[in-house]
Amino acid sequence: MEKQKLDFLNAKSDEIRKILIEMIGRLGVGHVGGSLSVVDLLTVLYYDLAKVDPKNPKDPDRDRIVMSKGHAGPALYAALASKGYFPMDEIKTLNQSGTNLPSHCDMNKTVGVDMTAGSLGQGISAAVGMALAGKMDKKDYHVYAIIGDGESQEGQVWEAIMLAGNKKLDNLTIFLDNNRMQIDDYVDNINSVEPFDKKCEAFNMQAIRVNGHDKEALENAIIKAKNTKDKCTCIVMDTIKGYGVPWAENKGVGSHSFSISEKEWREFCNKETD
Amino acid sequence: MQDTKELREIYCDSLLEMAETNKNIVVVEADLTNCIKTGRFKAAHPDRFINVGIAEANMIGVCAGLATCGKVPFCSSFAPFATRRCYDQIFISVAYSKQNVKIVGTDPGITAELNGGTHMPFEDMGIMRNIPNMVCIEPTDAAMLKSLMPKIVDYNGPVYLRIMRKKCEQIYAEGADFDMFKAFTLRQGNDVTIFASGIMVSRALAAAEKLKSEGIDAEVVNIYTWKPIDVETIVKSVSRTRACVVAENHNVHNGLFGAVSEVLAEYCPVPAEAVAVRDQFGEVGKIPYLEERFGLRANDIYDAAKKVLTRKN
Known part of the structure; x- marks a missing residue:
């Protein structure tokens, strides 16, 4: 990846992290950790590889981005706001009465959200349906689904992966946000989902493991996935929960959902006053 | 007097007829194609037929995804597996998401007969009725199902259809017309x-x-x-x-x-x-x-x- 492009993407992921922290910070509490761990992927998708247009969010030919780990809604909203899908001011309404930005992704409320999610394991099935529709209509859009490692304890994830593998859905790429933590503990201490890549291969998929915060590696993996015919790809992203915000990262398992003080978010966002 | 045709025959006939003009109709099954007898649809429109295997939760999610892309998916299973087995998927991915998915549950109540207690749904309409905006219909016989099918397709929203697979007692004359929302x-x-x-x-x-x-x-x-x-x-x-x-x-x-x-x-x-x-x-x-x-x-x-x-x- 050219330095100029990488600098641009890094600037964009910094911006998205700031929007995200301001959004949750103004509310005071939220799903910080698992939102931060997918910001680099969202940056690569929305600012580099995904065929999307904020001015035409319902374009039938657009690429679909499904946030199956629906509690990372704030990360998706931050990316969408930064892209101009809705006015930046709306980020102040997260979880306020009557908001278009609820905790978990809602396709009927937020412009640019392709699927409602929040009950874990469901978004990935819908993404499989979108990919099947694309095949039926001979359209060349691509579907990107983002699932969590904790989420993958849901049996439905494996029903969806089995079908995606067997139907050879090369127009679907599944990203595992492998941040290794869930609400109660480390995933490995509860019910490990590893070796995730080997499991996907056993389900007739291609699997690629990358550092989920390395944008060049992400880009290369996505390009490889899109260039692979007759195989659905899962990109296992090794990530860090809370990445990019030291005091979130330091919380470890506690970073899933926690309170942010006004001082903390204003310092991080370099926003002393409104 | 019994109907001359089984309800599953009418179901597939209607889908085939409508699929000629409505290219968005898709049939999704979970390994009960031979029970609901949609094989004729598969033969006529192989590209618009999906069998997800024995995975009802995924079937519902796949239908929701298809619907977001403008498809009108009809999926089916025995009524308990088309409803209580995948209740949360129907609730969130279909109803809460406002997706135009048609769910067919077969063998209502005692008509499950020899499949017995595990397959005998006395609760399906109740749990579906409990989902906001879910339309719940139990057609009475072949004439009624035939009349309602095009209306169900034209109606933009989730519908649960509770049908016997086999022949019903004939109540209505062939060609009778019914309003989807009237008794x-x-x-x-x-x-x-x-x-x-x-x-x-x-x-x-x-x-x-x-x-x-x-x-x-x-x-x-x-x-x-x-x-x-x-x-x-x-x-x-x-x-x-x-x-x-x-x-x-x-x-x-x-x-x-x-x-x-x-x-x-x-x-x-x-x-x-x-x-x-x-x-x-x-x-x-x-x-x-x-x-x-x-x-x-x-x-x-x-x-x-x-x-x-x-x-x-």
Whole structure:
């Protein structure tokens, strides 16, 4: 990846992290950790590889981005706001009465959200349906689904992966946000989902493991996935929960959902006053 | 008299007919293609037919994804697996997400016969009725299913369709036309109203005949769409008869008796009796045994009518 492009993407992921922290910070509490761990992927998708247009969010030919780990809604909203899908001011309404930005992704409320999610394991099935529709209509859009490692304890994830593998859905790429933590503990201490890549291969998929915060590696993996015919790809992203915000990262398992003080978010966002 | 065609035959005929002009119709199965007999659809439109295997939760999610892309998916399974097995998927991915998915549950109540208690749904309409905006329909016979299918396709929103796979008692003449959101008054009467659905309709008509021989004039109203329920027809009927019986091949809790009682309590309180399964699980058996076991015979409707008449003011 050219330095100029990488600098641009890094600037964009910094911006998205700031929007995200301001959004949750103004509310005071939220799903910080698992939102931060997918910001680099969202940056690569929305600012580099995904065929999307904020001015035409319902374009039938657009690429679909499904946030199956629906509690990372704030990360998706931050990316969408930064892209101009809705006015930046709306980020102040997260979880306020009557908001278009609820905790978990809602396709009927937020412009640019392709699927409602929040009950874990469901978004990935819908993404499989979108990919099947694309095949039926001979359209060349691509579907990107983002699932969590904790989420993958849901049996439905494996029903969806089995079908995606067997139907050879090369127009679907599944990203595992492998941040290794869930609400109660480390995933490995509860019910490990590893070796995730080997499991996907056993389900007739291609699997690629990358550092989920390395944008060049992400880009290369996505390009490889899109260039692979007759195989659905899962990109296992090794990530860090809370990445990019030291005091979130330091919380470890506690970073899933926690309170942010006004001082903390204003310092991080370099926003002393409104 | 029995219908000449099985409901599953009508179902597939209708899909095939509509699929000629509506390119968005898609059929999604979970390994029961041979039971619902949509194989003819698969043969005619292999590119619009998906079998996800034995994975009902994924079937519903896949349908929701297809619907976001403008498809009109029809998916099916035995009623318990098309509903309670994947309730949260229907709730969130279909209904809460406002997706235009049609869900077909087969073998309602005691018609599950030899598949027994694990497959015998007395709760499917209840749990589906509990989902906001879910339209819940139990077509009565072949003529009705044929009339309703194009309307279900044209209706933009989730629908749950509870159908027998096999031949029904014929109630309506071929070519009869039905409104998706209206109840149908089959027989007019002034002394008591019998509200009935599905296999209970023919039993209600038989009970009405027996009541007539005793000089009791029963009205029989076929409520096939349980939700949204036709408040107007219910209120009009009981305002005149001042007593009713509700007959359903379903648990008394949250079923048709529940739905009708909600209307009565709010708009026109009159005595009501239920002919329904009394909070029990199903079991294996043939219809004659099961209808006696669960109290779903014409005679049970007759008895309930006599009883409700004693409560009438």
